[in-house]
Amino acid sequence: MLCQECNMRPATLHFTxxxxxxxxxxxxxxxxxxxxxxxxPGTPNGFSIHSLLSGMLDFDSSTxxxxxxxxxxxxxxxxDCGMTYAQFSKLGRFGCPSCYQYFDNRLDPLFKRVHxxxxxxxxxxxxxxxxxxxxxxxxxxKKEMQQHIVQEEFESAxxxxxxxxxxxxxxxxx
Amino acid sequence: xxxxxxxxxxxxxxxxxDAADSEIVISSRVRIARNLQHLPFPxxxxxxxxxxxxxRLTDIxxxxxxxxxxxxxxxxxxxxxxxxxxxxxxxHLISPNLANESRNGAVLISDDESVSVMIxxxxxxxxxxxxxGCQVREAWERAMVxxxxxxxxxxxxxxxxxxxxxxxxxxxxxGMRASVMMHLPALVMTHQINRILSAVSQVGLTVRGIYGxxxxxxxxxxxxxxxxxxxxxxxxxxxxLHGVVLQIIEHxxxxxxxxxxxxxxxxxxxxxxxxxxxxxxxxxxxxxAAQRLSDVRLGVDLGILERPSTAAxxxxxxxxxxxxxxxxxxxxxxxxxxxxxxxxxxxxxxxTTL
Numbered sequence: 116m117l118c119q120e121c122n123m124r125p126a127t128l129h130f131t132x133x134x135x136x137x138x139x140x141x142x143x144x145x146x147x148x149x150x151x152x153x154x155x156p157g158t159p160n161g162f163s164i165h166s167l168l169s170g171m172l173d174f175d176s177s178t179x180x181x182x183x184x185x186x187x188x189x190x191x192x193x194x195d196c197g198m199t200y201a202q203f204s205k206l207g208r209f210g211c212p213s214c215y216q217y218f219d220n221r222l223d224p225l226f227k228r229v230h231x232x233x234x235x236x237x238x239x240x241x242x243x244x245x246x247x248x249x250x251x252x253x254x255x256x257k258k259e260m261q262q263h264i265v266q267e268e269f270e271s272a273x274x275x276x277x278x279x280x281x282x283x284x285x286x287x288x289x
Numbered sequence: 290x291x292x293x294x295x296x297x298x299x300x301x302x303x304x305x306x307d308a309a310d311s312e313i314v315i316s317s318r319v320r321i322a323r324n325l326q327h328l329p330f331p332x333x334x335x336x337x338x339x340x341x342x343x344x345r346l347t348d349i350x351x352x353x354x355x356x357x358x359x360x361x362x363x364x365x366x367x368x369x370x371x372x373x374x375x376x377x378x379x380x381h382l383i384s385p386n387l388a389n390e391s392r393n394g395a396v397l398i399s400d401d402e403s404v405s406v407m408i409x410x411x412x413x414x415x416x417x418x419x420x421x422g423c424q425v426r427e428a429w430e431r432a433m434v435x436x437x438x439x440x441x442x443x444x445x446x447x448x449x450x451x452x453x454x455x456x457x458x459x460x461x462x463x464g465m466r467a468s469v470m471m472h473l474p475a476l477v478m479t480h481q482i483n484r485i486l487s488a489v490s491q492v493g494l495t496v497r498g499i500y501g502x503x504x505x506x507x508x509x510x511x512x513x514x515x516x517x518x519x520x521x522x523x524x525x526x527x528x529x530l531h532g533v534v535l536q537i538i539e540h541x542x543x544x545x546x547x548x549x550x551x552x553x554x555x556x557x558x559x560x561x562x563x564x565x566x567x568x569x570x571x572x573x574x575x576x577x578a579a580q581r582l583s584d585v586r587l588g589v590d591l592g593i594l595e596r597p598s599t600a601a602x603x604x605x606x607x608x609x610x611x612x613x614x615x616x617x618x619x620x621x622x623x624x625x626x627x628x629x630x631x632x633x634x635x636x637x638x639x640x641t642t643l
Contacts, residue, residue, distance in 0.1 A: 196329045208411075211329040212446035212454040215461075222451075222458075229459055231493075232520020235452025237463040238433075240440050243326060243447040250449075 118144035193217040246286065253282050295364070296376040296616060299607040300600065301402035301419070308422025311599060312590040313538050315470040315510065317425040318381070319432040319527075322455045322464035323414040323439070324446040330456035331392070331409045339393040342413045346406075347395065349442045356434035359400035366394035375612025381419065386410055404435060411456045412464075414439065423534060425467055429527045432465075452519065462519030467527055469534045474509040474587045475544035476537075485540060486511075493517040494533055508579030508606070513537070549591060560588030568641045572625070573632040578609050582635075597639065605638055 118126045124144035191200035198210030200218055209215065215222070226233045239248045256279050263272035304316070324330060325345065328338055350361055366374065366387060374388040383396050387410040397406040407415040416435050418428040446454040452462040460466070476482045486496045495516045513534060515526045548556050563584035567573075573581075586602045588594040597605070607613060609631050615622060618630045 196333050198333065206332075207458070208332060208456050209330060209454070209458070210333040212324060212326060212448075215448055215451055215454050225458060226451075226461070226519055230462065230517045230519035232517070234450050235448075235462045235519060237452060237465075237522045238436075240445045240447050240453075241437075242440060243444050244449070247449045 116142055118142065120144070191218055191221065249282055249286055253279055253286075256282070295362070295380070295382060295398055295402060296373045299380070299613055300604040301380060301382075303401050303403035303419060304421050304600065304603050307599070308420070308424060310538055311422035313472055313541050314423040314534065315421075315472055315603065317420045317423060317428045317469050318417060318467070319425065319428040320415055320417045320466045320468075321432050321436055322412040322453070322460045322466075323416070323436065324454060324456070325413050326444040326446045328413065331390070331411065331413060332456060334392075334409075336392060339409050343393045343395055343408050345443055346408050346414060346439070347397070349439060350397065353438050353442065355404075355406075355438045356431075358404050358431070358435070361397040361399055361404075361406070364396050364398065366390060366396070372612055372615050375610075376616050379607055379610040379612050383407060384410060384415075404431070406435070412460070423469065423531075423538070425469055425531050425534070426527055429465075429467060429523065433523075459516075460518050463521070463523050463526065465518060465523055465526060466514055467530050468512050468514030469530065470510060470512050471534070471537060471541075472509055472583065472586060473511055473537070473541050474583050475548055476541050477509050478548065479544045481540065481544060482511075485537060489513060489533060489537070490516075492529065492533060493521075494530060507576060508583040510579075510583075545587075545591060556587075556591070557593050560584050560591075560593045564588065564594060564639075567635050568639045569636070570632045572628045573609075573635065574624075574628050575609065575611070575631065578631055578635065579606075582606060582609075601638060605635060608634055608638070 116126045118124050120143050126142035126144055128143050192198070193210060193214040194217060195213035196210035198214050200221065203209060203214065203218060209218075223233045239251070241248075256275050260272050260275040260279065263269070263275065308314075325342055328334060328342055331339055331342070334342065347363055349355070350363070355361060364377075366383075369377075374383070377383045377396070378385050378388050380402070382398055382402060382405045384407065387394050387396065387407050390409060393409050395408045397408070398404070403419050405417050405419075407417070416432050416439070418432045418435070420428045420431075448454055453464040455461050455464050473482060476485060489496055493516050495514055497512045497514070513530065515530055517526070521529075563581040567578075567581050567585060582602065582605055585594065585597070586599075589597065589599070589602070608617070611627060614627050614630050614634070617634065622630065
């Protein structure tokens with residue numbers, strides 16, 4: 116597709132502009148985009164959630180002092196998809212599920228800022244979340260057992276204790 | 290040839306029925322983002338990898354009815370023309386993001402168009418359920434059933450601490466975005482809207498124009514949705530949103546009552562003028578059409594006008610969008626032509642043939 120402005124260079128930027136609910140599609144080359152000064156998502160003039168996020172991530176890395184000799188967060192890399200932390204901070208998006216593991220110790224401040232929290236408490240999938248489901252079950256049983264102990268219902272508490280042991284055994288055997 | 294019947298009529302079957310609080314809440318929507326394990330997210334996936342994701346996810350339709358919500362139809366984005374894609378966006382069946390995605394993007398749409406499942410959008414899988422009126426709980430329950438149906442056949446990318454892993458950090462955890470589209474003309478007229486919107490943002494919710502990120506609210510339509518996806522359960526997110534929406538409904542109702550008590554003549558005049566303009570105008574730009582349609586919708590809700598019906602109003606909101614106009618009246622048109630055809634279409638719908 117050729118640039119709709121100059122009709123010479125190939126269009127490399129495709130975006131939709133919405134003004135007062137009126138949508139216009141643009142297919143233009145980078146040179147014309149710069150000349151026209153159009154709002155391009157991801158640039159300082161434009162607004163996108165990703166540019167906003169990458170702003171947060173840059174802020175995050177600049178506030179942490181890096182001791183010399185240590186590899187900074189910018190050198191972190193996901194071994195599965197090859198995404199570096201520097202790329203992640205620029206794009207504001209992960210490359211693959213493993214990025215979460217490789218960048219893990221850098222993510223808490225980001226999640227705190229975006230969600231006010233760092234840990235998932237919601238739905239657990241049956242196939243890939245089996246262990247977590249058992250862990251949550253054990254936590255619930257422990258709470259229940261404590262209540263029985265407080266109310267001096269030791270027989271019920273002992274029953275729950277056995278159930279907890281059984282579940283814990285299952286988990287270590289896996 | 291792809292099945293494009295979904296782009297032929299403006300109103301999805303799910304929007305026809307009457308629903309709770311539908312004079313203020315247009316629709317409720319729940320979207321869930323999921324990804325497959327061991328595959329890069331669509332942004333980084335090779336052509337082969339995104340084709341694999343598409344294959345694995347569409348294969349499920351052969352042996353699962355996805356929770357019994359009727360037949361699902363698969364549309365590959367690369368096989369659709371530009372206008373059909375735009376119409377699907379205007380009907381909220383696909384996102385603008387997916388419309389621009391040529392690499393193995395697809396959508397599965399249920400018969401009544403209340404469920405659409407996007408494949409290879411920002412995430413491998415985005416399940417979306419739409420309900421009329423204030424039925425965010427129902428939409429959530431339905432989305433969960435379809436989620437379970439997919440999960441019975443594929444391994445999702447999930448982490449004990451972070452929950453469902455998504456391409457964008459703003460969706461991680463539950464991967465769930467619940468939103469409610471509201472028509473709030475009285476709150477806008479009485480200048481209370483900003484106060485309410487800023488209060489809403491303080492409880493982890495966000496408000497946007499109807500076509501999503503970056504667009505302003507046209508025709509007094511606002512979309513309220515959850516901002517937080519990590520650290521709250523799905524039920525908490527839904528209850529929080531539902532509770533706030535009920536409060537906004539109450540505020541809008543009392544603002545309407547006050548307007549009727551204190552300035553009935555002026556409101557009636559405004560509604561009738563808008564009805565008159567929509568009935569006889571020869572040219573209507575999209576902003577004016579949206580504003581006048583909002584006045585008329587309010588007029589019907591307040592009993593000032595007897596028609597058009599809510600279904601007809603919903604239909605007009607979609608039909609007057611650029612994609613649909615081009616679909617109805619011919620391929621390419623400039624802004625002026627669009628404004629002319631928009632006016633013509635509204636006149637026809639309101640029963641005048643001038």
